[in-house]
Amino acid sequence: MTSVKNALEARQNKEYVSALTELLFQLADDDFILAFRGSEWLGLAPHIEEDVAFSSITQNMMGHAFMYYQLLEQLGEGTVDELAHERSGKKRKNAIMLEKVNGLGTYLQSPKFDWAFTVVRHYFYDVNKKIKLDCLQDCSYEPLKHAAINIRKEQYYHLVHWETWFKQLVKAGGEAKTRMMVAVEKVWNEFDDVLSLGPRGEVMANYQLIDREDVIRQTFMNTIGDVFENLELGPLPKLKEMKKSGRIGEHTEDLEKALATLTEVYKKEPSSSW
Amino acid sequence: MDAPLKEQITNALKAVTDPEIPVVSVIDLGMIEGISVEGTKATVQVLPTFVGCPALELIRKKIKDAVEKVRGIDYAEVIFIYNPPWTSDRITEMGRKRLKEFGIAPPPKLLEKEKEWSVDCPYCGSSYTLMENVFGPTACRSIFYCKHCKNPFEAMKPVFLN
Numbered sequence: 001m002t003s004v005k006n007a008l009e010a011r012q013n014k015e016y017v018s019a020l021t022e023l024l025f026q027l028a029d030d031d032f033i034l035a036f037r038g039s040e041w042l043g044l045a046p047h048i049e050e051d052v053a054f055s056s057i058t059q060n061m062m063g064h065a066f067m068y069y070q071l072l073e074q075l076g077e078g079t080v081d082e083l084a085h086e087r088s089g090k091k092r093k094n095a096i097m098l099e100k101v102n103g104l105g106t107y108l109q110s111p112k113f114d115w116a117f118t119v120v121r122h123y124f125y126d127v128n129k130k131i132k133l134d135c136l137q138d139c140s141y142e143p144l145k146h147a148a149i150n151i152r153k154e155q156y157y158h159l160v161h162w163e164t165w166f167k168q169l170v171k172a173g174g175e176a177k178t179r180m181m182v183a184v185e186k187v188w189n190e191f192d193d194v195l196s197l198g199p200r201g202e203v204m205a206n207y208q209l210i211d212r213e214d215v216i217r218q219t220f221m222n223t224i225g226d227v228f229e230n231l232e233l234g235p236l237p238k239l240k241e242m243k244k245s246g247r248i249g250e251h252t253e254d255l256e257k258a259l260a261t262l263t264e265v266y267k268k269e270p271s272s273s274w
Numbered sequence: 275m276d277a278p279l280k281e282q283i284t285n286a287l288k289a290v291t292d293p294e295i296p297v298v299s300v301i302d303l304g305m306i307e308g309i310s311v312e313g314t315k316a317t318v319q320v321l322p323t324f325v326g327c328p329a330l331e332l333i334r335k336k337i338k339d340a341v342e343k344v345r346g347i348d349y350a351e352v353i354f355i356y357n358p359p360w361t362s363d364r365i366t367e368m369g370r371k372r373l374k375e376f377g378i379a380p381p382p383k384l385l386e387k388e389k390e391w392s393v394d395c396p397y398c399g400s401s402y403t404l405m406e407n408v409f410g411p412t413a414c415r416s417i418f419y420c421k422h423c424k425n426p427f428e429a430m431k432p433v434f435l436n
Contacts (some may be wrong), residue, residue, distance in 0.1 A: 053409035060413055063326015146357040150325055156436050157408055
Protein backbone atom coordinates (compact mmCIF):
# COMPACT_ATOMS: atom_id res chain seq x y z
CA MET A 1 0.00 0.00 0.00
CA THR A 2 1.43 3.36 -1.00
CA SER A 3 1.39 6.03 1.64
CA VAL A 4 -1.39 8.57 1.83
CA LYS A 5 0.02 12.05 2.27
CA ASN A 6 -2.89 14.13 3.55
CA ALA A 7 -6.61 14.39 4.27
CA LEU A 8 -7.42 15.28 0.67
CA GLU A 9 -5.78 12.12 -0.60
CA ALA A 10 -7.39 10.01 2.13
CA ARG A 11 -10.84 11.22 1.16
CA GLN A 12 -10.43 9.79 -2.35
CA ASN A 13 -11.12 6.34 -0.90
CA LYS A 14 -14.28 6.04 1.19
CA GLU A 15 -13.40 2.72 2.78
CA TYR A 16 -9.93 3.96 3.68
CA VAL A 17 -11.12 7.17 5.26
CA SER A 18 -13.82 5.39 7.22
CA ALA A 19 -11.35 2.90 8.74
CA LEU A 20 -8.88 5.71 9.43
CA THR A 21 -11.54 7.84 11.13
CA GLU A 22 -12.60 4.91 13.27
CA LEU A 23 -9.02 4.29 14.40
CA LEU A 24 -8.45 7.98 15.16
CA PHE A 25 -11.60 8.16 17.28
CA GLN A 26 -10.43 5.17 19.31
CA LEU A 27 -6.96 6.63 19.85
CA ALA A 28 -8.27 10.12 20.64
CA ASP A 29 -11.12 9.07 22.93
CA ASP A 30 -8.91 6.64 24.87
CA ASP A 31 -6.32 9.30 25.67
CA PHE A 32 -8.97 11.95 26.26
CA ILE A 33 -11.02 10.11 28.88
CA LEU A 34 -8.06 8.65 30.73
CA ALA A 35 -6.45 12.10 30.80
CA PHE A 36 -9.68 13.37 32.34
CA ARG A 37 -9.53 10.67 34.99
CA GLY A 38 -5.92 11.65 35.61
CA SER A 39 -6.87 15.30 36.01
CA GLU A 40 -9.24 14.34 38.81
CA TRP A 41 -6.21 13.30 40.86
CA LEU A 42 -4.81 16.82 40.87
CA GLY A 43 -3.93 17.72 44.44
CA LEU A 44 -4.84 14.24 45.68
CA ALA A 45 -1.86 12.12 44.57
CA PRO A 46 0.02 10.22 47.31
CA HIS A 47 2.80 12.83 47.54
CA ILE A 48 3.79 16.19 46.12
CA GLU A 49 6.30 14.87 43.56
CA GLU A 50 3.67 12.48 42.26
CA ASP A 51 1.24 15.35 41.95
CA VAL A 52 3.73 17.19 39.73
CA ALA A 53 4.49 14.09 37.68
CA PHE A 54 0.92 12.88 37.26
CA SER A 55 -0.41 16.27 36.22
CA SER A 56 2.41 16.60 33.70
CA ILE A 57 1.60 13.16 32.28
CA THR A 58 -2.08 14.06 32.15
CA GLN A 59 -1.36 17.30 30.33
CA ASN A 60 0.73 15.39 27.79
CA MET A 61 -2.04 12.83 27.29
CA MET A 62 -4.60 15.54 26.71
CA GLY A 63 -2.14 16.91 24.14
CA HIS A 64 -2.07 13.53 22.45
CA ALA A 65 -5.87 13.43 22.29
CA PHE A 66 -5.81 16.97 20.88
CA MET A 67 -3.43 15.87 18.15
CA TYR A 68 -5.67 12.97 17.08
CA TYR A 69 -8.74 15.24 17.15
CA GLN A 70 -6.82 17.67 14.95
CA LEU A 71 -6.29 14.91 12.40
CA LEU A 72 -10.04 14.20 12.54
CA GLU A 73 -10.75 17.88 12.05
CA GLN A 74 -8.62 17.82 8.90
CA LEU A 75 -10.71 14.88 7.68
CA GLY A 76 -13.88 16.95 8.06
CA GLU A 77 -15.24 15.42 11.28
CA GLY A 78 -15.76 18.78 13.04
CA THR A 79 -13.53 21.09 15.02
CA VAL A 80 -11.31 19.86 17.85
CA ASP A 81 -13.53 21.56 20.45
CA GLU A 82 -16.68 20.06 18.99
CA LEU A 83 -15.13 16.61 18.91
CA ALA A 84 -14.01 16.88 22.52
CA HIS A 85 -17.14 18.48 23.94
CA GLU A 86 -20.16 17.95 21.77
CA ARG A 87 -20.26 14.23 21.15
CA SER A 88 -22.64 12.19 23.26
CA GLY A 89 -21.51 9.03 25.01
CA LYS A 90 -22.90 6.88 22.18
CA LYS A 91 -20.47 8.44 19.75
CA ARG A 92 -17.42 7.92 21.96
CA LYS A 93 -15.12 5.03 21.03
CA ASN A 94 -12.96 4.80 24.15
CA ALA A 95 -12.62 1.47 25.92
CA ILE A 96 -14.96 1.08 28.90
CA MET A 97 -12.14 0.39 31.39
CA LEU A 98 -10.72 3.88 30.77
CA GLU A 99 -13.91 5.73 31.68
CA LYS A 100 -14.35 4.04 35.07
CA VAL A 101 -14.28 6.34 38.08
CA ASN A 102 -11.06 6.52 40.10
CA GLY A 103 -12.74 5.18 43.20
CA LEU A 104 -15.25 6.31 45.81
CA GLY A 105 -16.53 9.85 46.05
CA THR A 106 -16.01 12.61 43.51
CA TYR A 107 -13.38 15.27 43.04
CA LEU A 108 -15.52 17.76 44.92
CA GLN A 109 -17.07 15.44 47.49
CA SER A 110 -14.94 13.23 49.72
CA PRO A 111 -12.71 11.71 47.06
CA LYS A 112 -11.43 8.37 48.28
CA PHE A 113 -9.74 7.35 45.09
CA ASP A 114 -7.95 4.07 44.59
CA TRP A 115 -4.26 4.57 43.86
CA ALA A 116 -3.58 0.89 43.18
CA PHE A 117 -6.35 0.81 40.56
CA THR A 118 -4.98 3.97 38.97
CA VAL A 119 -1.43 2.62 38.78
CA VAL A 120 -2.54 -0.70 37.28
CA ARG A 121 -4.93 0.88 34.79
CA HIS A 122 -2.40 3.47 33.61
CA TYR A 123 0.42 0.95 33.44
CA PHE A 124 -1.50 -1.64 31.41
CA TYR A 125 -2.89 1.12 29.21
CA ASP A 126 0.54 2.57 28.54
CA VAL A 127 2.05 -0.84 27.73
CA ASN A 128 -0.62 -1.23 25.07
CA LYS A 129 -0.33 2.38 23.92
CA LYS A 130 3.39 1.87 23.32
CA ILE A 131 2.69 -1.24 21.22
CA LYS A 132 0.18 0.68 19.12
CA LEU A 133 2.50 3.66 18.72
CA ASP A 134 5.23 1.28 17.56
CA CYS A 135 2.86 -0.08 14.88
CA LEU A 136 1.88 3.43 13.84
CA GLN A 137 5.48 4.22 12.91
CA ASP A 138 4.63 2.29 9.70
CA CYS A 139 1.14 3.70 9.27
CA SER A 140 0.09 4.31 5.65
CA TYR A 141 -1.48 7.65 6.62
CA GLU A 142 1.50 9.96 6.92
CA PRO A 143 -0.01 12.59 9.22
CA LEU A 144 -0.86 9.84 11.73
CA LYS A 145 2.58 8.32 11.39
CA HIS A 146 4.18 11.68 12.21
CA ALA A 147 1.81 12.27 15.10
CA ALA A 148 2.73 8.87 16.53
CA ILE A 149 6.46 9.56 16.25
CA ASN A 150 5.97 12.75 18.27
CA ILE A 151 3.67 11.17 20.84
CA ARG A 152 6.04 8.26 21.39
CA LYS A 153 8.84 10.66 22.43
CA GLU A 154 6.70 11.77 25.36
CA GLN A 155 5.00 8.48 26.13
CA TYR A 156 8.39 6.87 26.82
CA TYR A 157 8.51 8.74 30.13
CA HIS A 158 4.93 7.86 31.02
CA LEU A 159 5.56 4.16 30.61
CA VAL A 160 8.73 4.29 32.72
CA HIS A 161 6.77 6.15 35.40
CA TRP A 162 3.90 3.68 35.69
CA GLU A 163 6.17 0.68 35.38
CA THR A 164 8.20 1.96 38.34
CA TRP A 165 5.09 2.40 40.47
CA PHE A 166 3.69 -0.98 39.45
CA LYS A 167 6.84 -2.93 40.20
CA GLN A 168 7.65 -1.13 43.43
CA LEU A 169 4.19 -1.52 44.92
CA VAL A 170 4.00 -5.20 43.98
CA LYS A 171 7.49 -5.89 45.32
CA ALA A 172 6.73 -4.00 48.55
CA GLY A 173 4.57 -6.89 49.72
CA GLY A 174 2.14 -6.46 52.62
CA GLU A 175 -0.90 -4.28 52.14
CA ALA A 176 0.56 -2.67 49.02
CA LYS A 177 0.77 -5.99 47.23
CA THR A 178 -2.65 -7.13 48.41
CA ARG A 179 -4.25 -3.94 47.12
CA MET A 180 -2.33 -4.16 43.86
CA MET A 181 -3.52 -7.70 43.25
CA VAL A 182 -7.14 -6.68 43.84
CA ALA A 183 -6.61 -3.85 41.34
CA VAL A 184 -4.97 -6.16 38.80
CA GLU A 185 -8.01 -8.43 38.90
CA LYS A 186 -10.39 -5.51 38.54
CA VAL A 187 -8.53 -4.04 35.57
CA TRP A 188 -7.92 -7.42 33.95
CA ASN A 189 -11.62 -8.38 34.10
CA GLU A 190 -12.50 -5.55 31.74
CA PHE A 191 -9.34 -5.05 29.78
CA ASP A 192 -10.36 -6.97 26.66
CA ASP A 193 -12.03 -3.84 25.33
CA VAL A 194 -8.81 -1.80 25.51
CA LEU A 195 -7.09 -4.33 23.26
CA SER A 196 -9.92 -4.32 20.74
CA LEU A 197 -9.79 -2.39 17.48
CA GLY A 198 -13.53 -2.77 17.03
CA PRO A 199 -15.45 -4.28 14.14
CA ARG A 200 -13.34 -2.56 11.52
CA GLY A 201 -9.98 -3.74 12.83
CA GLU A 202 -9.38 -5.97 9.86
CA VAL A 203 -10.00 -3.17 7.36
CA MET A 204 -7.56 -0.98 9.31
CA ALA A 205 -4.92 -3.71 9.04
CA ASN A 206 -5.61 -4.29 5.35
CA TYR A 207 -4.93 -0.64 4.63
CA GLN A 208 -1.78 -0.77 6.75
CA LEU A 209 -3.09 1.78 9.19
CA ILE A 210 -2.10 -0.39 12.14
CA ASP A 211 -1.14 -4.03 12.77
CA ARG A 212 -3.74 -6.75 13.03
CA GLU A 213 -5.55 -6.87 16.35
CA ASP A 214 -4.42 -10.43 17.12
CA VAL A 215 -0.77 -9.42 16.60
CA ILE A 216 -1.14 -6.44 18.95
CA ARG A 217 -2.90 -8.63 21.52
CA GLN A 218 -0.16 -11.23 21.39
CA THR A 219 2.57 -8.61 21.88
CA PHE A 220 0.65 -7.20 24.83
CA MET A 221 0.13 -10.62 26.45
CA ASN A 222 3.83 -11.47 25.98
CA THR A 223 4.95 -8.17 27.51
CA ILE A 224 2.66 -8.36 30.54
CA GLY A 225 3.32 -12.10 30.82
CA ASP A 226 7.05 -11.38 31.22
CA VAL A 227 6.34 -8.75 33.87
CA PHE A 228 4.16 -11.23 35.80
CA GLU A 229 6.86 -13.87 35.59
CA ASN A 230 9.61 -11.53 36.79
CA LEU A 231 7.49 -10.42 39.72
CA GLU A 232 6.53 -14.04 40.48
CA LEU A 233 2.86 -13.33 40.08
CA GLY A 234 2.18 -16.66 38.42
CA PRO A 235 0.79 -17.25 34.95
CA LEU A 236 -1.27 -14.58 33.28
CA PRO A 237 -4.99 -15.26 33.63
CA LYS A 238 -7.09 -15.38 30.47
CA LEU A 239 -8.85 -12.18 29.55
CA LYS A 240 -12.59 -12.26 30.10
CA GLU A 241 -15.05 -11.65 27.34
CA MET A 242 -17.07 -8.52 27.87
CA LYS A 243 -20.78 -7.98 27.37
CA LYS A 244 -20.31 -4.44 26.13
CA SER A 245 -17.69 -2.68 24.05
CA GLY A 246 -16.77 0.98 24.01
CA ARG A 247 -15.49 0.49 20.47
CA ILE A 248 -19.08 0.37 19.24
CA GLY A 249 -20.25 3.20 21.47
CA GLU A 250 -21.48 1.12 24.41
CA HIS A 251 -20.60 2.74 27.72
CA THR A 252 -21.43 3.02 31.39
CA GLU A 253 -22.96 5.71 33.54
CA ASP A 254 -19.43 6.68 34.60
CA LEU A 255 -18.82 8.11 31.13
CA GLU A 256 -22.07 10.09 31.11
CA LYS A 257 -21.18 11.67 34.44
CA ALA A 258 -17.65 12.43 33.29
CA LEU A 259 -18.94 14.08 30.11
CA ALA A 260 -21.42 16.17 32.08
CA THR A 261 -18.58 17.43 34.29
CA LEU A 262 -15.99 18.07 31.63
CA THR A 263 -18.36 19.82 29.22
CA GLU A 264 -20.04 22.00 31.86
CA VAL A 265 -18.01 25.14 31.24
CA TYR A 266 -17.89 24.68 27.47
CA LYS A 267 -21.67 24.33 27.24
CA LYS A 268 -22.24 27.59 29.10
CA GLU A 269 -20.50 29.53 26.36
CA PRO A 270 -19.60 27.34 23.36
CA SER A 271 -18.38 30.29 21.30
CA SER A 272 -15.71 31.39 23.76
CA SER A 273 -12.13 30.66 22.85
CA TRP A 274 -9.97 28.30 24.91
CA MET B 275 15.15 39.87 -3.10
CA ASP B 276 13.89 36.84 -1.19
CA ALA B 277 17.02 36.02 0.78
CA PRO B 278 17.53 39.28 2.68
CA LEU B 279 13.88 39.32 3.72
CA LYS B 280 14.22 35.79 5.08
CA GLU B 281 17.28 36.90 6.95
CA GLN B 282 15.36 39.78 8.46
CA ILE B 283 12.63 37.38 9.54
CA THR B 284 15.20 35.08 11.12
CA ASN B 285 16.63 38.06 12.99
CA ALA B 286 13.17 39.05 14.16
CA LEU B 287 12.62 35.49 15.44
CA LYS B 288 15.80 35.69 17.49
CA ALA B 289 13.86 38.04 19.75
CA VAL B 290 10.87 35.71 20.13
CA THR B 291 11.17 33.61 23.25
CA ASP B 292 9.31 30.81 24.95
CA PRO B 293 7.12 32.56 27.58
CA GLU B 294 8.25 30.04 30.18
CA ILE B 295 11.96 30.37 29.38
CA PRO B 296 12.24 34.04 28.47
CA VAL B 297 15.95 33.98 27.67
CA VAL B 298 16.00 31.43 24.86
CA SER B 299 14.63 32.25 21.42
CA VAL B 300 12.53 29.96 19.28
CA ILE B 301 15.53 29.83 16.91
CA ASP B 302 17.85 28.66 19.70
CA LEU B 303 15.30 26.09 20.82
CA GLY B 304 15.43 24.64 17.30
CA MET B 305 11.71 25.16 16.80
CA ILE B 306 11.89 26.94 13.45
CA GLU B 307 11.95 24.49 10.58
CA GLY B 308 11.22 26.71 7.62
CA ILE B 309 10.56 30.28 6.51
CA SER B 310 9.13 31.12 3.11
CA VAL B 311 8.11 34.40 1.58
CA GLU B 312 5.69 35.03 -1.27
CA GLY B 313 5.29 38.70 -2.11
CA THR B 314 4.39 40.30 1.21
CA LYS B 315 3.22 37.09 2.85
CA ALA B 316 5.49 35.02 5.07
CA THR B 317 4.94 31.46 6.22
CA VAL B 318 6.82 30.12 9.22
CA GLN B 319 6.89 26.40 9.93
CA VAL B 320 7.30 25.64 13.61
CA LEU B 321 7.99 22.35 15.40
CA PRO B 322 6.22 22.11 18.77
CA THR B 323 8.51 20.91 21.54
CA PHE B 324 5.80 19.06 23.45
CA VAL B 325 2.52 18.24 21.71
CA GLY B 326 0.32 19.46 24.53
CA CYS B 327 2.44 22.45 25.55
CA PRO B 328 0.00 25.15 26.67
CA ALA B 329 2.44 27.86 25.58
CA LEU B 330 2.07 26.94 21.90
CA GLU B 331 -0.71 29.39 21.10
CA LEU B 332 1.19 32.20 22.81
CA ILE B 333 4.29 31.31 20.83
CA ARG B 334 2.29 31.29 17.61
CA LYS B 335 1.02 34.79 18.32
CA LYS B 336 4.44 36.11 19.30
CA ILE B 337 5.98 34.75 16.10
CA LYS B 338 3.19 36.18 13.97
CA ASP B 339 3.49 39.62 15.57
CA ALA B 340 7.27 39.68 15.24
CA VAL B 341 7.28 38.62 11.59
CA GLU B 342 4.54 41.08 10.64
CA LYS B 343 6.71 43.89 12.01
CA VAL B 344 9.39 43.11 9.41
CA ARG B 345 9.34 45.76 6.72
CA GLY B 346 8.00 44.21 3.52
CA ILE B 347 5.78 41.66 5.27
CA ASP B 348 2.07 42.37 5.60
CA TYR B 349 0.87 39.02 6.71
CA ALA B 350 2.48 36.09 8.48
CA GLU B 351 1.12 32.59 8.82
CA VAL B 352 2.46 30.29 11.50
CA ILE B 353 2.03 26.57 10.90
CA PHE B 354 2.85 23.89 13.44
CA ILE B 355 4.28 20.85 11.70
CA TYR B 356 5.24 17.46 13.12
CA ASN B 357 7.76 16.27 10.62
CA PRO B 358 10.66 16.28 11.35
CA PRO B 359 9.93 15.64 15.04
CA TRP B 360 11.48 18.10 17.48
CA THR B 361 14.17 16.57 19.67
CA SER B 362 16.17 18.25 22.41
CA ASP B 363 19.42 18.02 20.43
CA ARG B 364 17.99 20.69 18.10
CA ILE B 365 18.77 23.27 20.79
CA THR B 366 21.73 25.33 19.60
CA GLU B 367 24.99 25.86 21.52
CA MET B 368 23.84 29.41 22.19
CA GLY B 369 20.55 28.07 23.47
CA ARG B 370 22.33 25.65 25.80
CA LYS B 371 24.50 28.46 27.12
CA ARG B 372 21.51 30.75 27.75
CA LEU B 373 19.54 28.02 29.48
CA LYS B 374 22.42 27.46 31.85
CA GLU B 375 22.72 31.17 32.58
CA PHE B 376 19.01 31.21 33.34
CA GLY B 377 19.52 28.41 35.88
CA ILE B 378 18.18 25.55 33.79
CA ALA B 379 20.61 22.78 32.93
CA PRO B 380 20.62 22.07 29.18
CA PRO B 381 19.31 18.65 28.17
CA PRO B 382 21.89 15.88 28.31
CA LYS B 383 23.06 14.78 24.89
CA LEU B 384 23.26 11.21 23.58
CA LEU B 385 20.95 9.62 26.04
CA GLU B 386 21.40 5.90 26.36
CA LYS B 387 18.21 4.04 27.03
CA GLU B 388 17.69 2.59 30.50
CA LYS B 389 20.59 4.62 31.81
CA GLU B 390 20.32 7.41 34.34
CA TRP B 391 21.23 10.65 32.69
CA SER B 392 23.90 12.74 34.18
CA VAL B 393 23.25 16.46 34.46
CA ASP B 394 25.70 19.04 35.74
CA CYS B 395 24.49 21.68 38.17
CA PRO B 396 23.98 24.99 36.29
CA TYR B 397 25.14 26.93 39.36
CA CYS B 398 28.35 25.23 40.50
CA GLY B 399 29.03 22.86 37.62
CA SER B 400 29.19 19.80 39.85
CA SER B 401 28.06 16.48 38.46
CA TYR B 402 27.17 15.35 41.99
CA THR B 403 23.46 15.82 41.30
CA LEU B 404 20.32 13.83 41.91
CA MET B 405 17.18 13.62 39.84
CA GLU B 406 14.23 14.32 42.09
CA ASN B 407 11.51 14.07 39.47
CA VAL B 408 11.72 13.45 35.74
CA PHE B 409 8.53 15.51 35.47
CA GLY B 410 8.76 19.17 36.35
CA PRO B 411 6.73 22.38 36.44
CA THR B 412 6.39 22.32 32.65
CA ALA B 413 6.34 19.40 30.22
CA CYS B 414 9.87 20.09 29.01
CA ARG B 415 11.60 20.30 32.39
CA SER B 416 12.74 17.92 35.14
CA ILE B 417 13.61 18.65 38.78
CA PHE B 418 17.10 18.03 40.17
CA TYR B 419 19.03 18.66 43.36
CA CYS B 420 22.73 19.50 43.53
CA LYS B 421 24.35 17.64 46.40
CA HIS B 422 27.45 19.77 46.11
CA CYS B 423 26.11 23.34 46.36
CA LYS B 424 22.79 22.16 47.83
CA ASN B 425 20.62 24.00 45.33
CA PRO B 426 17.54 22.59 43.70
CA PHE B 427 17.50 23.22 39.97
CA GLU B 428 15.69 22.30 36.79
CA ALA B 429 16.98 20.64 33.66
CA MET B 430 15.53 20.44 30.17
CA LYS B 431 14.26 16.92 29.70
CA PRO B 432 16.05 15.02 26.96
CA VAL B 433 13.60 14.28 24.15
CA PHE B 434 14.78 11.75 21.64
CA LEU B 435 13.44 9.34 19.06
CA ASN B 436 13.18 6.03 20.83
